[in-house]
Amino acid sequence: MNNAQDSELRIRMLAKSELSLTSRLGYVALLLVASAMTVIVVTLLTTEPGLPGRARVAFVIMSVIGVSWMGLATWALTTRRPLAARDRVIAGWMAVGFTSVYMIGTVVVALVARNPSGLAAMAGGLLLLALAVGALRKAKRRFAELAARRVELEREMRSGPIS
Amino acid sequence: MSTDSSPEVRADELLAIRCQLGERDAFDALISRWHEPIWRYLRRLANSDDAAADLAQDTWLKVFRGIASLREPASLRPWLFGIARRVAMDRLRRLYVRAEDGDARLEDLQAPEPDADLESDLATLEAGLHSLPLHERETLALFYLRELTIEQIASLLAVPPGTVKSRLFRARRLLRAELKPMEMP
Numbered sequence A: 001m002n003n004a005q006d007s008e009l010r011i012r013m014l015a016k017s018e019l020s021l022t023s024r025l026g027y028v029a030l031l032l033v034a035s036a037m038t039v040i041v042v043t044l045l046t047t048e049p050g051l052p053g054r055a056r057v058a059f060v061i062m063s064v065i066g067v068s069w070m071g072l073a074t075w076a077l078t079t080r081r082p083l084a085a086r087d088r089v090i091a092g093w094m095a096v097g098f099t100s101v102y103m104i105g106t107v108v109v110a111l112v113a114r115n116p117s118g119l120a121a122m123a124g125g126l127l128l129l130a131l132a133v134g135a136l137r138k139a140k141r142r143f144a145e146l147a148a149r150r151v152e153l154e155r156e157m158r159s160g161p162i163s
Numbered sequence B: 001m002s003t004d005s006s007p008e009v010r011a012d013e014l015l016a017i018r019c020q021l022g023e024r025d026a027f028d029a030l031i032s033r034w035h036e037p038i039w040r041y042l043r044r045l046a047n048s049d050d051a052a053a054d055l056a057q058d059t060w061l062k063v064f065r066g067i068a069s070l071r072e073p074a075s076l077r078p079w080l081f082g083i084a085r086r087v088a089m090d091r092l093r094r095l096y097v098r099a100e101d102g103d104a105r106l107e108d109l110q111a112p113e114p115d116a117d118l119e120s121d122l123a124t125l126e127a128g129l130h131s132l133p134l135h136e137r138e139t140l141a142l143f144y145l146r147e148l149t150i151e152q153i154a155s156l157l158a159v160p161p162g163t164v165k166s167r168l169f170r171a172r173r174l175l176r177a178e179l180k181p182m183e184m185p
Helices: A003-018 A021-047 A053-080 A085-113 A116-158 B007-021 B024-046 B049-069 B073-098 B121-130 B134-145 B150-157 B161-183
Strands: none
Touching (some): A003 B024, A003 B049, A021 A085, A085 A116, A085 B007, B007 B073, B024 B073, B024 B134, B049 B073, B150 B161
C-alpha cells in the first residue's frame, strides 16, 4: 500500500466519525431539551411574583445553564457537526414532535392553573412550536431544491454532452 | 445554474449535491475521486509524504464540515483545492514563524533532491516540478494536472489572472530548462 492509499484509509476512518448521524441528532436533542428547559425557567422567573430570593437566584443560574447548553449545541451544529439537507428534515420533525408535546403540556398547565404563569408557558410553547414548524418547512424546501437539481443533473448526464 | 458545463463539472456538481443531501455513500465516492489528486497536490506543496497526509486530513475535516454550506456545487473542484491550499499555506506560515532566518521567503522553499531511481516519464516530470519555486509549482499543477481554468486559479490564489499567466509562463520556462539536462544521455 502506497502513502496516498494509506492516507485515504485514514480519511475514510475520519469520515466515519465525522459524518455520524447519531452525534448530530444528539446535538439537536440537546438543543431542544435546553430550549424547553430555559423557556420554562424564564417563564417562572418572570411571571411568579412571590418567589423567594434563593429560588430566584437558583432560577437565574438554571437559565444561564440552559442558555449555555443551547449555545454549545448551536455552535456544534453550525461548525463541528453541520446538518446535511436530509438531517435537517429529520431534525425538523424531531423539533416539531418535541415542541408539540411541550405545547400540549403547557396548554394543560394553563387550563389547570389559570394564572399568568400558565398562560406565559403556553405562549412560550407556541413560540417554540412556530419556530420548529418554520425550520421544518425551510429544511423540506432546501431538500426538495437539491433533490430536483440532482434529478436534473442525472437526466443531463444520461442524455450525454450538450452541443 | 448553468447547463452548458462539461461532463466532469456536472459529475462534480452531482457528487457535491448528493453530499449536501446527506448521502453517506456520496462521501465515499467523493473521497475515492478526490483524495489522491488532493494528496498529490499537497505532496507537491509540502515535499513530504507525512506532511501531505496530515494536511490531507485537515483538508478533509474542513470539507466534511463545510460542504453542506457550499453555495456553488458546480465549483466543487476549485473549492476543494482552495481548502487544501489554505491548509497548506497555514502550515507554511507556522513553519516560517518557527524558522530562525527572518529573511526566508515562500519562493525560497525548495524541494528536496528528487529520488535517483525515477523510472517513468511521469516521475521525471514530478521531479522537474519539485524543483520549481512554490508559486510556479502550484500554478502549473493546478493548471495542467488539476485542469482548473486561469480564472479559477486566479480566484483560488487571490491574484489577478495576469499574474497566473505570468507564473505559468515562468513555470513552463523553468520546467523546460530543468527537464533538458534529464533528457540528455
